[in-house]
Amino acid sequence: MKDRELIELEGFPPLSLSVRHFSLMNSLLTVFNSTEPGDPENTIAQFFLEHFENLDQLNVYDVAEECYTSRSGIRRFCQSIGFDNFSALKACAWEWRTHQKFFIDYTNHSSFKAHLSNEIGRMIASVNEQISDEDLDSLAQLIHDAGKVILLASDFSSMAVREFQQSMLFMHKIPQILTDSFGSEKSLESMGPSDLIIVISASGNYARAAQNQLSRSAACRVLITTNRDHGLRDFFDAVLQLSPENHYGERTVYAKYGITYVFDLVYNHYFEKFGKR
Structure with missing residues (x-):
């Protein structure tokens, strides 16, 4: 079986990512941990983390409104962590299910x-x-x-x-x-x-x-x-x-x-x- 097929079967997209953009979850946590509460980037990162489970269903207008910013503000945030736009960030919604399975399977023992x-x-x-x-x-x-x-x-x-x-x-x-x-x-x-x-x-x-x-x-x-x-x-x-x-x-x-x-x-x-x- 080819590497690409194996990765897709395990829940991963084809790995064309760089080391810098390997994980959206890690990038969001880094911003959340390194910025002050109330800072616009902190607010956006926290919102995405809290709604990660339904990331692929989010609408940029709703996100902008909830985070007290504009669509261009959301786009700039996405670009600051290595994504071209909001749609590219949403494409990483698969991470939630994959990491959730990792952590639950690891601890789920009687x-x-x-x-x-x-x-x-x-x-x-x-x-x-x-x-x-x-x-x-x-x-x-x-x-x-x-x-x-x-x-x-x-x-x-x-x-x-x-x-x-x-x-x-x-x-x-x-x-x-x-x-x-x-x-x-x-x-x-x-x-x-x-x-x-x-x-x-x-x-x-x-x-x-x-x-x-x-x-x-x-x-x-x-x-x-x-x-x-x-x-x-x-x-x-x-x-x-x-x-x-x-x-x-x-x-x-x-x-x-x-x-x-x-x-x-x-x-x-x-x-x-x-x-x-």
Whole structure:
């Protein structure tokens, strides 16, 4: 089955998006969290978030009236977060159903505490089996030798990499973070053969969305994922596989806890190789 067909079956549109516009939900949350209450952008972002479930049914006249602005004001807001117009923003209504399923399926277990504990244990064992000490040493070496390091992740995976960024400061190495709502895309264009891009994409969706931009970079490319698609493996110079199973199209402990665990391991190996000096 082709990648495009698989994505559509899982509830995703064809991924022609850039890393910056990977998720409307993340973009709206970023505006909502970074602006003052009463600010026009805050008001519009909050309205879209509160009505996300029925986004495709919204009328621009009603939105403008509810947000105390004009149609041109709504259009400018849409353009400020990467969409050509209100219609293009409405086309992302599919996100509600997809993410709702992810979060509900993840927690919908009769004994969630026992289920989660068991899944985290299985995840740790799986990561330890899939990623060897040699793999971790190699990645630590790549990070050390790279002139510039970019950590490329969706907002859903960004907490782990932000903590890793802070910890690397004490190793005198400062990776740059780029997510769908944080950082500058222009940084990718300036990457050369001596630089390193680490893409964190548990399901593989974000990696696919980033491929077009990454293909224009001469930097070494490393992927951390659970997706076992051969197309992704062929595109990247190295792949750290978190699981022997393909977890495409679902929210798992690999995305929530596995990424943090892997970067803890990477940091430890970096410290052992270079920090003690």
